[in-house]
Amino acid sequence: MTLLSVRDLSLSYPLPRRSWRRSAPVRALHGLSFEMGEGERVGLVGMSGSGKSSLLRCLLAMEPAATGQVLLRGRPVAAGSVAALRWYRRAVQYVPQDPIASLEPRMTVAQSVAEPLLRLRVDCDPMRRAEEALESVGLDHRFLRRRPDELSGGQAQRVAIARAIATRPSLLLTDEPVSGLDMTSRVQVVEVLRHLSEVHGTAILMVSHDISVVAGLCRRAMVMDGGRIVEDRPVAAMLRDPHHPHTSELLNAAPPMTAAA
Amino acid sequence: MIRTLDRLIPALSRGVTLAAVMVLIAMLPWISGRDPALSILRARMGDQDATPEALAAIRDKLGLAAGPVQHMRDWITGLLQGDWGTSWISGAPVLAGTLKALLVSLTLMSAAFGVAVVAAILLAWPTMRRGLRGRDTHSAGAVAAILTAMPEFTLSALFLVVFSVWLAWFPPYGWGSAGHIVLPALALGLPGGGLLGRLLTNAIAATFHERWIATWAVAGFTRGQIARAVLRRSLPALMPQIGMIVVAMTGGAIAVEQVFSIPGLGRAVLGAASAQDLPALQAGILILLVNALAIGVTVNLIRVGLLGRALQMRALPVPQIASPPPSGRLWLVPVVVLILLAALVMAGLPRDAYSSQFIRLQPPGLALPLGADGLGRDVLARIAHGAVSTIGMAAFVTLISLVVGLGIGLMPRIAIGLIEVTKATPPTIAALIVVAAMGPSALGAVIAVSAVAWAPLAAHTAALVSEARAQPHVRIAPILGVGPLRLIPRSILPAVFGPVLRHAMLRLPGNALALAGLGFLGLGARPPAPEWGLILADALPYVERAPLSVLTPVAALALMSVLGVSLASLSRCHFSISLHIWKKYMKNPDNIAFNFNVLSRVCKRFGS
Numbered sequence: 001m002t003l004l005s006v007r008d009l010s011l012s013y014p015l016p017r018r019s020w021r022r023s024a025p026v027r028a029l030h031g032l033s034f035e036m037g038e039g040e041r042v043g044l045v046g047m048s049g050s051g052k053s054s055l056l057r058c059l060l061a062m063e064p065a066a067t068g069q070v071l072l073r074g075r076p077v078a079a080g081s082v083a084a085l086r087w088y089r090r091a092v093q094y095v096p097q098d099p100i101a102s103l104e105p106r107m108t109v110a111q112s113v114a115e116p117l118l119r120l121r122v123d124c125d126p127m128r129r130a131e132e133a134l135e136s137v138g139l140d141h142r143f144l145r146r147r148p149d150e151l152s153g154g155q156a157q158r159v160a161i162a163r164a165i166a167t168r169p170s171l172l173l174t175d176e177p178v179s180g181l182d183m184t185s186r187v188q189v190v191e192v193l194r195h196l197s198e199v200h201g202t203a204i205l206m207v208s209h210d211i212s213v214v215a216g217l218c219r220r221a222m223v224m225d226g227g228r229i230v231e232d233r234p235v236a237a238m239l240r241d242p243h244h245p246h247t248s249e250l251l252n253a254a255p256p257m258t259a260a261a
Numbered sequence: 262m263i264r265t266l267d268r269l270i271p272a273l274s275r276g277v278t279l280a281a282v283m284v285l286i287a288m289l290p291w292i293s294g295r296d297p298a299l300s301i302l303r304a305r306m307g308d309q310d311a312t313p314e315a316l317a318a319i320r321d322k323l324g325l326a327a328g329p330v331q332h333m334r335d336w337i338t339g340l341l342q343g344d345w346g347t348s349w350i351s352g353a354p355v356l357a358g359t360l361k362a363l364l365v366s367l368t369l370m371s372a373a374f375g376v377a378v379v380a381a382i383l384l385a386w387p388t389m390r391r392g393l394r395g396r397d398t399h400s401a402g403a404v405a406a407i408l409t410a411m412p413e414f415t416l417s418a419l420f421l422v423v424f425s426v427w428l429a430w431f432p433p434y435g436w437g438s439a440g441h442i443v444l445p446a447l448a449l450g451l452p453g454g455g456l457l458g459r460l461l462t463n464a465i466a467a468t469f470h471e472r473w474i475a476t477w478a479v480a481g482f483t484r485g486q487i488a489r490a491v492l493r494r495s496l497p498a499l500m501p502q503i504g505m506i507v508v509a510m511t512g513g514a515i516a517v518e519q520v521f522s523i524p525g526l527g528r529a530v531l532g533a534a535s536a537q538d539l540p541a542l543q544a545g546i547l548i549l550l551v552n553a554l555a556i557g558v559t560v561n562l563i564r565v566g567l568l569g570r571a572l573q574m575r576a577l578p579v580p581q582i583a584s585p586p587p588s589g590r591l592w593l594v595p596v597v598v599l600i601l602l603a604a605l606v607m608a609g610l611p612r613d614a615y616s617s618q619f620i621r622l623q624p625p626g627l628a629l630p631l632g633a634d635g636l637g638r639d640v641l642a643r644i645a646h647g648a649v650s651t652i653g654m655a656a657f658v659t660l661i662s663l664v665v666g667l668g669i670g671l672m673p674r675i676a677i678g679l680i681e682v683t684k685a686t687p688p689t690i691a692a693l694i695v696v697a698a699m700g701p702s703a704l705g706a707v708i709a710v711s712a713v714a715w716a717p718l719a720a721h722t723a724a725l726v727s728e729a730r731a732q733p734h735v736r737i738a739p740i741l742g743v744g745p746l747r748l749i750p751r752s753i754l755p756a757v758f759g760p761v762l763r764h765a766m767l768r769l770p771g772n773a774l775a776l777a778g779l780g781f782l783g784l785g786a787r788p789p790a791p792e793w794g795l796i797l798a799d800a801l802p803y804v805e806r807a808p809l810s811v812l813t814p815v816a817a818l819a820l821m822s823v824l825g826v827s828l829a830s831l832s833r834c835h836f837s838i839s840l841h842i843w844k845k846y847m848k849n850p851d852n853i854a855f856n857f858n859v860l861s862r863v864c865k866r867f868g869s
Binding site: 060062081082083085086089093094096098101102103104105106115116119120121163 | 732733734737739740741742743744745747751752755
């Protein structure tokens, strides 16, 4: 069953003005289309500047698309006010790249995880739900009252994951979730994500420039270059026999983590 | 469409603010609530009775009968046609007199700016020389701080006592000969020159710590070439500050003209304010504001010209202006000043500040430590009571400006025009508008200073807000369902409040001086209030017989400004860490050799 479909999505940014002339806008996405099924785990790889972050911003409804549509279970989504997007935010959550900086430094772990439950008006007991979410990423009640500066990078990333899964979303968007972590924490975080997806049936779209991390979690991968999806196939096949020259470049850049493990 | 509108907001904000200021000035006769017909009748036809018919005839003649909106329209169309109205007092056209006075003021300000530039160059010279000789560059020291410390009206009074009365080198007041311009130009130019010198010194010191200096020196550029490059690199960062200094001069000129009886625009405007001659006042305020805006635009154009294409490409990092690291002794100055002020207040508060119980201008004695003023009142008591009320009012102004600055700084894009126009308005001009609307009073002075004191705090808040909004934990907020309104108490205010509060506290002495300045000009507290500026103004007529009665309030005001400057220099952040690393780097001969190797390779490649 289709969870998310993206149809002919394009996005362009205006450049800052130089002198008096207005320069042509930069096109970040060129008519993208793809679909994701319920519970599917998909990797999105590409070099920096390939349009991964722009696509993510559109999927997070942070950026109004120039053309095209994003549909969640057939319902269209567009950038809008916080109130108009609550239904979407409950169903689609986000794990950012820089875990410690993405947590409000003045709030405790419990407050951070409970915040989306309160603000998105999820019908539950926020504190109970926050504790559950923290437990499911392997953090017990001792962490509840800690603040971000008392957490390690891996712990903070698990808090960010707990915050994202507290609303029990059907789709998790993650942006380089392990790139700032050491090897042990990387494996831990990937395991946590896989476990969540298998137990709750949460679909995951993982953005990364590192194809080996994708291979560790996802069965399917999409390669982006120049604002287009240039390859969309199972990871295993892609690793054996990359079609697009860009894909082989990415493969050469990083030896697969699976092979190392 | 939405994006276009979004981009237009700052321009719209500026336009709306300017229009609002124009309307405010145009409406002054109506806001003041006084019947202009009556004041005209009194001024011009003293013998005539204020019969309803006579008043109606005057109103008719002035076009006031048509109502405020029509009057405003007439005033603005008149401006465009060169008819700026006629004085209510003399009946003469306002424009000619105002332009003549403007010419005098511009002459004075140019001379003062020259003084400021010379002072700044003298202050920055040692740093430049040390830097060119490859030695550690020091930042500006005590001389600059002292120059910056004194407000113009205090310095004017001091110069009047020392150079005109005691030494008799220069004429005490008037205009017309070269001797007349020296003291006013010095009084107006030195405070700005001190500030400019400090900023220039620090900018030059920061530039000398950039790596290209060493590379150029190794490559054999002459000292003259390096000096020119250092200046060119240091000046753009200073241009906004220079603009602020020159704008402050337009306000300071009013006080200086008043002290030295110079027939300039400032004095004309003050006279118009005290006579409630609103057409003259309107024209004067308008020209002062246009002057300040023109200065701002010019300075910005010069800055763009200096940076050239580098600014448009957004490729040039502007050097950070750093101040010297605060040493332990720096705490000493504000503490000593605070103790002195406290002692003054303790000694004088129990005494009677209002009754004339002594002989007029009685010299100091045991029973009367600081003598008596022109009305036989105890100067020590008046200074002490004045300290309490001035500092109390300044604290109130600081609180208001903190609240308003925080509030407006939270929406910088909408308020940008308001912030810019307010930053270009010296408190004296704001006070003129307030006085025109409601007459001189202590409350009016508080309103006037508050009305401009929030702008730097708002600009600071706006900078901190944009910094806070770039933080990942704020950018992610919409995804967590946190709306823009809830974001303010959750993340923005906590990040902004502490630094802005400290900034506001540092401005308290400056606010006290601004209030005293208004009192001095007769735009603030009224007699017999023991307000510092008022005490100084009361003493000035007796400057030749009793110089001490002038020097006492001058000393008190100087203490207040030293407090302000020393507190401000304590809070500046410093560059000691980068300096330390750079010094270590340069001490190692390998590094210098390495630089030279790289350079020679680069030179070979480009065939030079």
